[in-house]
Amino acid sequence: MAYSIALQKRYRDILNDIQDQGLNKEEVQITGLQGAEIHIKSSDNSGEARKINMCSNNYLGLAAHPDILKAAHEALDRRGYGMASVRFICGTQDTHKELEQRMSTFLGTEDCILFSSCFDANAAVFETLMMEEDIMISDRLVHASIIDGMRLSRASHDTYKHSDMLHLEKKLQMYHDRHGKIIVTDGVFSMDGDIAKLQTIVDLAEKHNAMVFLDDSHATGFLGENGRGSHELCGVFGKIDLITTTFGKALGGASGGCVAGRKDLVELLRQRGRPYLFSNSLAPMMTITTLQALNLIEQDDSLRKKLKQNMQWWRKELVAAGFIVVPGESPIVPIMLYDAVLAQEFAKRLFAEGVHAVAFSFPVVPKNQARIRTQLSAAHNPEHLEIALAKFIKVGKELDILGKSKEELLSMHNK
Amino acid sequence: MEDKLLEFIREEFLEDPDQEIDIDTKLISSGLIDSFSLVSLQSYIEQEFGKRIPAPRITAESFDSIRQMVEIIKQF
Numbered sequence: 001m002a003y004s005i006a007l008q009k010r011y012r013d014i015l016n017d018i019q020d021q022g023l024n025k026e027e028v029q030i031t032g033l034q035g036a037e038i039h040i041k042s043s044d045n046s047g048e049a050r051k052i053n054m055c056s057n058n059y060l061g062l063a064a065h066p067d068i069l070k071a072a073h074e075a076l077d078r079r080g081y082g083m084a085s086v087r088f089i090c091g092t093q094d095t096h097k098e099l100e101q102r103m104s105t106f107l108g109t110e111d112c113i114l115f116s117s118c119f120d121a122n123a124a125v126f127e128t129l130m131m132e133e134d135i136m137i138s139d140r141l142v143h144a145s146i147i148d149g150m151r152l153s154r155a156s157h158d159t160y161k162h163s164d165m166l167h168l169e170k171k172l173q174m175y176h177d178r179h180g181k182i183i184v185t186d187g188v189f190s191m192d193g194d195i196a197k198l199q200t201i202v203d204l205a206e207k208h209n210a211m212v213f214l215d216d217s218h219a220t221g222f223l224g225e226n227g228r229g230s231h232e233l234c235g236v237f238g239k240i241d242l243i244t245t246t247f248g249k250a251l252g253g254a255s256g257g258c259v260a261g262r263k264d265l266v267e268l269l270r271q272r273g274r275p276y277l278f279s280n281s282l283a284p285m286m287t288i289t290t291l292q293a294l295n296l297i298e299q300d301d302s303l304r305k306k307l308k309q310n311m312q313w314w315r316k317e318l319v320a321a322g323f324i325v326v327p328g329e330s331p332i333v334p335i336m337l338y339d340a341v342l343a344q345e346f347a348k349r350l351f352a353e354g355v356h357a358v359a360f361s362f363p364v365v366p367k368n369q370a371r372i373r374t375q376l377s378a379a380h381n382p383e384h385l386e387i388a389l390a391k392f393i394k395v396g397k398e399l400d401i402l403g404k405s406k407e408e409l410l411s412m413h414n415k
Numbered sequence: 416m417e418d419k420l421l422e423f424i425r426e427e428f429l430e431d432p433d434q435e436i437d438i439d440t441k442l443i444s445s446g447l448i449d450s451f452s453l454v455s456l457q458s459y460i461e462q463e464f465g466k467r468i469p470a471p472r473i474t475a476e477s478f479d480s481i482r483q484m485v486e487i488i489k490q491f
Contacts, residue, residue, distance in 0.1 A: 367446055
């Protein structure tokens with residue numbers, strides 16, 4: 001035991017800084033199922049309150065879907081709770097292989113490998129596959145897990161301005177002599193909800209002899225005609241070298257992720273991917289239930305259609321009410337307030353009104369780009385959205401922000 | 416050198432065209448440049464000025480303003 005005074009001070013100072021900068025993250029405690037309505041424990045533990053949930057990644061509403069819960073219960077009885085092993089010792093059941101095959105087909109690739117999370121998948125890809133003489137060129141707004149994954153690689157790394165295809169091409173030209181080149185992008189960017197220009201990215205990759213890496217966590221299961229993701233939506237299905245995605249969002253929302261891609265790349269990840277080799281096998285309940293989620297998605301497009309209708313209605317009504325909404329086609333709908341204090345106040349008042357939606361500000365998004373990020377779900381019924389909209393408008397009127405421009409919103413707290 | 420770096424940084428990094436910067440503007444600690452994008456600066460400096468700055472010398476602290484960058488470049 002040697003937790004010295006100096007060390008105690010170090011950690012306390014960091015925590016105080018986080019608090020002083022208003023960056024402290026607090027967790028609300030949900031006491032029931034994940035869904036369009038959630039019950040949240042009050043901060044003084046005196047009771048709980050019902051809230052409309054506008055901020056989960058439960059895009060298809062499968063987190064508490066009866067067919068999913070049934071599959072999970074049956075999986076527990078048939079295959080037990082855990083594997084207590086990594087995959088290559090005694091942690092692979094037939095359902096792990098079955099899910100890998102299904103995901104590979106679903107995503108339009110040659111093979112697939114499961115991970116404990118998509119974070120782990122992203123942590124494995126670059127270190128294993130990109131060598132010292134290679135270059136990784138990433139969009140500046142890719143997810144934190146990709147950035148951490150690239151940091152583990154010995155390959156060089158450069159970035160291009162968000163979705164700026166001219167800038168990307170300039171970078172591809174700049175690194176034309178590198179042995180291995182890979183363009184790295186999210187399918188749907190989680191803070192803005194916009195979709196990568198995958199058609200152009202694939203064209204540029206072909207022209208400049210680069211591979212394409214796509215993290216499609218915010219698209220798998222619902223974007224595109226068959227819900228296969230942003231590559232299906234953009235008309236480049238079957239043309240992506242590496243796709244990572246999660247089972248923790250639309251596909252049931254529990255946990256787990258995968259890398260789908262070219263056969264030899266996947267095989268090398270199986271042999272050398274450290275997060276794969278040295279962490280526990282995905283629980284049997286996760287593999288079997290994710291297979292059931294794929295069944296639901298492939299057999300029936302009603303949840304996908306409902307999500308799309310919800311998304312279109314919500315975007316249209318917010319704009320009509322005078323909010324500034326980042327345009328797009330994804331169920332991530334950010335409402336721009338620009339000013340961090342204003343965004344925090346908006347979220348706080350919404351919560352008091354019975355709507356749970358989170359404010360994001362610097363450093364999660366650039367300065368003066370603070371927002372309330374809302375996310376739609378197929379679990380939302382029209383009544384949920386009508387109530388939520390009424391509350392957004394009520395708080396918008398109270399704070400006098402409806403119809404205001406970016407400059408006007410930014411100047412409100414600087415007067 | 417300062418002017419060339421200013422122009423490159425405006426072109427390469429700034430998302431907001433109205434953003435004013437000068438040689439003392441804090442670039443990384445203020446969030447204008449992601450520290451992960453420093454490799455772009457390294458490549459530019461090598462191409463434009465013929466100086467290869469070793470990666471360990473290019474840190475969020477040492478490259479936080481153009482004035483600091485110039486001081487380091489001059490050492491090579």
